[in-house]
Amino acid sequence: MGAIEKQRNILDFTLSSLGRRKGKNIALVVVYTFVIFLLASVLFFTHSLKKEASLILQDAPEMTVQRLLAGRQDLIPTHYIDTIRQIRGVQSVAPRLWGYYYDAMSGANYTLMVNAELNDRAGEIIIGNGVSMRSMSGIGNQALRKNDIIPFKTYDGSVLTLKVRGLLPFASELVTADLILVSEADFRTLFSIANDQATDLVLNVRNAKELSTIAAKITQIHPDTRPILREEILRTYDAVFDWRGGVIFMVLSGVFFAFIILAWDKATGLSAEEKREIGILKAIGWETSDILLMKFWEGSAVSIAAFFMGIFLAYLHIFLASSILFEPVLKGWSVLYPSFRLTPYISVYQIATLFFLTVIPYTVVTIVPSWRSATIDPDSVMRM
Amino acid sequence: MIRLQNVRKVFNADKSNEFVAIEGVNLSIDSHGATVLKGPSGSGKTTLLSILGCMARPTSGRIMLKEREITSLPERFLTEVRRETFGIVFQQFNLIKGITALENVMLPAYPNGEKHASLKKRAMDLLDLLNLTGKAFSKVEWLSGGEAQRIAIARALINNPAIIIADEPTAHLDTRLSREFMEIMRQLKKEGKTLLIASHDPIVYDSTVIDRIVEMRDGKIESSGDVP
Amino acid sequence: MIFHPGILALLLGSALTTSMLCYSAYEGVRIIRNWDISSGSERQLELERRTYLVSTVMSYVLGFQLLSLFLFIYTADTLSPLFIGAMCAAGSLNVNGFGYSALVLKIVGCLLAGLWLVVNFTDNKAYDYPLIRKKYWLLLFITPFLIAETSVQAGYLLGLKPNIITSCCGTLFSADAKTVMSDLLALPLSLSESAFFLSTPITIVSGLYVYFKTKGAYLFSIASFIHFFISIAALISFISIYFYELPTHHCPFCILHPEYGYVGYPMYLAILVSAVSGLGTGIINPFRNIASLCNVIPRIQKRFALISILSNSVFALIVVYGILFSNLSMAAY
Numbered sequence: 036m037g038a039i040e041k042q043r044n045i046l047d048f049t050l051s052s053l054g055r056r057k058g059k060n061i062a063l064v065v066v067y068t069f070v071i072f073l074l075a076s077v078l079f080f081t082h083s084l085k086k087e088a089s090l091i092l093q094d095a096p097e098m099t100v101q102r103l104l105a106g107r108q109d110l111i112p113t114h115y116i117d118t119i120r121q122i123r124g125v126q127s128v129a130p131r132l133w134g135y136y137y138d139a140m141s142g143a144n145y146t147l148m149v150n151a152e153l154n155d156r157a158g159e160i161i162i163g164n165g166v167s168m169r170s171m172s173g174i175g176n177q178a179l180r181k182n183d184i185i186p187f188k189t190y191d192g193s194v195l196t197l198k199v200r201g202l203l204p205f206a207s208e209l210v211t212a213d214l215i216l217v218s219e220a221d222f223r224t225l226f227s228i229a230n231d232q233a234t235d236l237v238l239n240v241r242n243a244k245e246l247s248t249i250a251a252k253i254t255q256i257h258p259d260t261r262p263i264l265r266e267e268i269l270r271t272y273d274a275v276f277d278w279r280g281g282v283i284f285m286v287l288s289g290v291f292f293a294f295i296i297l298a299w300d301k302a303t304g305l306s307a308e309e310k311r312e313i314g315i316l317k318a319i320g321w322e323t324s325d326i327l328l329m330k331f332w333e334g335s336a337v338s339i340a341a342f343f344m345g346i347f348l349a350y351l352h353i354f355l356a357s358s359i360l361f362e363p364v365l366k367g368w369s370v371l372y373p374s375f376r377l378t379p380y381i382s383v384y385q386i387a388t389l390f391f392l393t394v395i396p397y398t399v400v401t402i403v404p405s406w407r408s409a410t411i412d413p414d415s416v417m418r419m
Numbered sequence: 420m421i422r423l424q425n426v427r428k429v430f431n432a433d434k435s436n437e438f439v440a441i442e443g444v445n446l447s448i449d450s451h452g453a454t455v456l457k458g459p460s461g462s463g464k465t466t467l468l469s470i471l472g473c474m475a476r477p478t479s480g481r482i483m484l485k486e487r488e489i490t491s492l493p494e495r496f497l498t499e500v501r502r503e504t505f506g507i508v509f510q511q512f513n514l515i516k517g518i519t520a521l522e523n524v525m526l527p528a529y530p531n532g533e534k535h536a537s538l539k540k541r542a543m544d545l546l547d548l549l550n551l552t553g554k555a556f557s558k559v560e561w562l563s564g565g566e567a568q569r570i571a572i573a574r575a576l577i578n579n580p581a582i583i584i585a586d587e588p589t590a591h592l593d594t595r596l597s598r599e600f601m602e603i604m605r606q607l608k609k610e611g612k613t614l615l616i617a618s619h620d621p622i623v624y625d626s627t628v629i630d631r632i633v634e635m636r637d638g639k640i641e642s643s644g645d646v647p
Numbered sequence: 648m649i650f651h652p653g654i655l656a657l658l659l660g661s662a663l664t665t666s667m668l669c670y671s672a673y674e675g676v677r678i679i680r681n682w683d684i685s686s687g688s689e690r691q692l693e694l695e696r697r698t699y700l701v702s703t704v705m706s707y708v709l710g711f712q713l714l715s716l717f718l719f720i721y722t723a724d725t726l727s728p729l730f731i732g733a734m735c736a737a738g739s740l741n742v743n744g745f746g747y748s749a750l751v752l753k754i755v756g757c758l759l760a761g762l763w764l765v766v767n768f769t770d771n772k773a774y775d776y777p778l779i780r781k782k783y784w785l786l787l788f789i790t791p792f793l794i795a796e797t798s799v800q801a802g803y804l805l806g807l808k809p810n811i812i813t814s815c816c817g818t819l820f821s822a823d824a825k826t827v828m829s830d831l832l833a834l835p836l837s838l839s840e841s842a843f844f845l846s847t848p849i850t851i852v853s854g855l856y857v858y859f860k861t862k863g864a865y866l867f868s869i870a871s872f873i874h875f876f877i878s879i880a881a882l883i884s885f886i887s888i889y890f891y892e893l894p895t896h897h898c899p900f901c902i903l904h905p906e907y908g909y910v911g912y913p914m915y916l917a918i919l920v921s922a923v924s925g926l927g928t929g930i931i932n933p934f935r936n937i938a939s940l941c942n943v944i945p946r947i948q949k950r951f952a953l954i955s956i957l958s959n960s961v962f963a964l965i966v967v968y969g970i971l972f973s974n975l976s977m978a979a980y
Contacts, residue, residue, distance in 0.1 A: 037531070037532030037533075038532055039532075040532040041529065041531070041532035043535065044529035044532070044535060044538075045529055045530070047535075048518075048522075048526070048529060051517075051518055051522070055516075055518070077652075078652055081652075266728075269728060270728060270729050273728055273729055274729060277650060277651045277652070278650045280650075280652055281651060281652060281654075281655060282650065284652055284655055308516075311513070312515055315509075315513045315515060316515075316526065318474060318507055318509070318513070319507060319526060319527040319575075320498060320501055320527040320528075320530065320578065321498070321527075321529070321530055322494065322495055322498040322499070322530060323494060323498075323699045324495070324699065324702075325529075327699060383721075384653070384718075384721050384722075387656075387714070387717070387718050388652050388653050388656045388718070388722075389656075390714070391656035391657070391659065391660045391714070391715070392655065392656045392659060395659075395660050395711060396659065396663060398707065399663045399667060399707070402667070402700075402703060402704060405703075406699060406700045409699065410696040410699065412474075412475065413469075413474040413475070413498070413501075414469035414472075414474040416513055417465050417468070417469055417474070417510070417586050418465060428687075430689075432688060432689050432690075476687040476692065477687050478687045478688055479687060480687075490685075490687070491684050491686070491687065491775075492774055493774065495771060496774045
């Protein structure tokens with residue numbers, strides 16, 4: 036069909052024209068790619084964090100009950116378990132013991148959690164990957180292995196040594212990196228927690244629809260408690276990560292506007308040579324829409340090149356290079372993650388969002404300049 | 420073939436720098452002839468040529484092309500008419516740098532939507548005709564003046580137009596190349612093309628190829644007569 | 648407001664599209680007032696140049712509108728975990744009163760932009776641009792819709808606050824809730840099914856009539872218009888359940904999810920394309936007697952009829968495929 040051949044011919048010519056003006060276009064593509072790289076990195080990063088968070092929470096209990104004392108979370112008496120178990124619809128209630136441990140030697144905070152499997156193996160621990168990399172034992176930079184001995188400082192300053200029984204699997208590094216699993220006895224010794232107290236309680240219910248009713252009943256029976264639903268945590272995580280991503284986007288908007296101005300400048304500042312060429316094309320029989328078509332292909336070629344390069348680089352950055360650029364900004368809660376890797380995850384939605392935030396503004400900015408250059412009078416070459 | 424009636428073209432209308440390029444022009448160009456527009460620079464030759472060649476629309480007046488009124492045809496359609504009817508050779512040839520001679524010749528036909536292969540074949544045939552086969556794949560900036568001139572002619576011929584328009588074609592050529600140009604024009608005229616040349620070069624207007632000379636001054640036609 | 652990249656993208660995209668359209672409308676007013684094709688004055692030449700700008704802008708507007716429609720649904724889908732009870736876009740769109748209005752306005756925006764391009768395409772084929780004033784009046788008519796769309800969408804997105812209890816697709820699209828959608832579901836399955844399998848051949852046959860005889864454009868146009876609504880109703884009331892393989896799941900959005908192989912995209916695209924080409928055939932029909940258009944319009948109508956026939960067939964084939972290969976057994980219910 037003629038229309039398709041025409042598109043092909045004009046596309047051919049456009050691509051060869053782009054090649055002829057490498058200098059001008061390369062600068063634009065580099066900046067364009069950089070902008071897309073930045074935005075894509077933020078998107079991929081926050082999205083993966085969300086994904087990781089939801090992975091953790093998949094196994095989390097449907098409801099957690101905490102006790103509040105003077106507006107702060109406090110240890111919860113284990114006898115609450117009995118009254119809560121009485122509530123209709125509650126399937127099981129279990130106490131949990133967990134907390135944080137600051138290790139002065141490595142300068143890192145670890146999450147300590149009691150694991151029932153270790154209860155008859157007091158004196159042994161299972162550690163996450165991050166813990167093993169960060170030398171707690173002070174042996175230098177060597178990674179911790181099975182059977183290594185780690186000293187812990189207890190509440191009163193004495194030392195408790197625990198033996199590494201094994202490492203946690205890699206599945207989700209973000210969650211388990213700083214985790215140390217200990218036995219109940221060791222945990223209580225370490226922090227001096229009485230036997231009738233726990234950090235919080237976890238509940239399973241028969242029917243997920245009754246969660247909020249049960250939560251209401253719990254606060255009725257024990258007004259000093261605060262039930263938290265898994266859905267709420269998930270929602271909060273989502274909102275927090277989205278919000279962080281959004282904030283970074285706003286910070287990056289400066290870079291983005293700089294790019295838009297550059298694009299505008301490049302599009303309006305046609306060289307005399309380009310103007311002459313368009314004049315010639317029009318004089319020898321090209322029409323305004325043909326030139327507009329050429330400009331459309333030109334913009335598409337630049338956008339597609341920058342878009343894919345930017346996404347590719349962002350992918351490398353986030354999933355292979357451990358997000359070196361933002362780690363301190365977005366995570367910022369631990370010094371633990373030397374080689375932190377997120378599970379690669381890209382969706383069509385992220386790509387579409389990115390397209391809206393970059394290619395569409397670029398296109399809009401170039402419409403008027405391309406139209407202006409396309410409407411050069413055909414007889415202009417004769418009057419030059 | 421082309422008839423102009425009372426054509427007027429104004430630039431910067433209603434502004435302080437208003438400028439009337441041509442005024443009250445009545446002209447009729449016959450088929451198969453060779454006409455020269457002659458006159459000093461600023462006399463309106465180029466403007467008249469661009470109106471005749473459907474590159475610009477007159478501010479007022481009427482234009483008929485082969486009994487079809489094209490005065491108020493929008494650019495979209497005027498371009499189509501121009502592409503089909505006119506082949507244009509510019510002063511300095513105006514070839515596009517950085518691409519091959521062959522591509523330059525093919526350019527005017529791109530918007531027609533012709534198959535690339537058949538278009539390429541036609542372009543090669545034209546280059547062959549003008550003894551340029553060997554230069555087809557050279558970049559135009561490597562061509563000699565004479566070769567560039569013939570490429571420009573090949574480009575004007577690619578859409579097989581009935582009328583060839585040339586604007587000061589010999590202005591940058593030496594005498595030998597100017598004569599060579601006129602020889603090619605003679606050939607084209609013999610093949611039945613209508614020639615329309617703006618020039619103040621005696622090699623052009625004194626050439627035996629020319630049938631008619633239209634003299635212009637201050638945007639008006641001063642005299643118009645057949646060459647004896 | 649939720650600070651979500653998708654929301655920022657939608658707001659930015661809409662703002663850009665609408666401002667471009669407003670600018671075009673401004674040019675439109677100038678064209679309507681000053682257009683005089685017989686003049687060769689500089690003003691007229693300048694106006695003619697502006698028509699190229701407006702055409703370009705409108706093509707981009709249509710493209711962006713179409714993308715933004717799907718991005719909007721997708722965003723609503725992504726945000727659903729933030730709202731209690733919302734399981735997909737159906738729930739998040741219900742979080743405040745603007746959600747569904749924004750969606751409807753977006754669809755209307757796509758159809759109108761598509762129709763404008765049809766008229767523009769037709770007009771550009773005639774050497775005297777006979778429809779120039781009409782098409783710019785149409786542009787002025789379209790502009791408020793897109794402004795409304797942008798504002799309603801902004802109202803929806805800015806008004807989103809996580810945790811608001813909302814109904815999810817399970818309740819909104821189950822047969823006892825009182826909404827238009829649920830009225831659709833209250834139709835016996837056999838009724839919507841037979842309506843769909845009746846209107847599909849009617850639309851295709853009337854399209855074929857236009858294609859071969861270049862007559863009956865209005866009939867075809869009306870059939871396409873009705874078919875547009877029947878298709879959407881059918882999609883919600885019976886087509887969806889074959890794809891979900893659940894007799895109670897009627898959500899029109901989940902079908903866009905990867906679990907269902909993104910099958911919703913070709914279906915919705917087919918519905919939109921067939922509506923624009925069908926309505927487009929009718930909208931240019933009154934002008935078929937204009938001298939410069941009498942040869943052009945039948946050819947364009949033929950082309951649009953063909954496009955409509957193809958997209959309707961694609962849609963029908965997907966539906967038939969879904970029904971034949973579904974594991975849903977209706978006998979049990």
